[in-house]
Amino acid sequence: CCLSAFFSHPINDRPCATARATSATAKLLLNTFLSLCFPVPCRIVLPTPNLATMSDSEQYAIESTDAGASATIPMEAGQIKKGGYMMIKGKPCKVVSISVSKTGKHGHAKCNFVATDIFTGKKLEDMVPSTHGTTVPVVSKTEWEIIDIEGDELTLMDEGGNQKTDLNLPTFPEEMADEIRDAWNGGENSVMVTVQKAVGIEQVIGWKKENA
8 A cells, every 4th residue: 555655665765855755744644544443432421310300100220430430439338327328229328227236256247227218218228247348429419599490390590690400390209399389489489499419310309488
């Protein structure tokens, strides 16, 4: 091919200017060849799941990705306290009770966790040796003011004036959606909602009225 012809021909037999030109042309052809044979891979970005669009009976899936690795942190089971968070069966949970079994002759004390899924309220249990590692979700909560409600879709705004339009009225608990809608339709006070986020999922978990 033309590439082998350029590289096999002795450049030293030519004048310097011609040699430099030939070398530059060869490099250009080589770069073109490599770009055609080894194209840069495309990055596909998937949308963040929104639990508000799911019913209570549906199970939401959490995919483990490099980008979401910071959504959880490792922690020894014995360090987790009541009221804290942990991942159980792949779901972010809040611990409601812990019991510790006595240490056996040839084993470690085991922690028995009872917890609830922070997005569905479903009860989950797990048993982990106290010295073994487990995973804890990073949970954050933010306050937003409701600007509009259209159907089940919310338009929210924070203190900085930033708007958020990717959340719906909550499906858990069942009565909260009606409470928020009634408060908003009353129109006398501003309605604030608390948005909880963990492992890439966001959901409205509370609300309150504020004087306009």
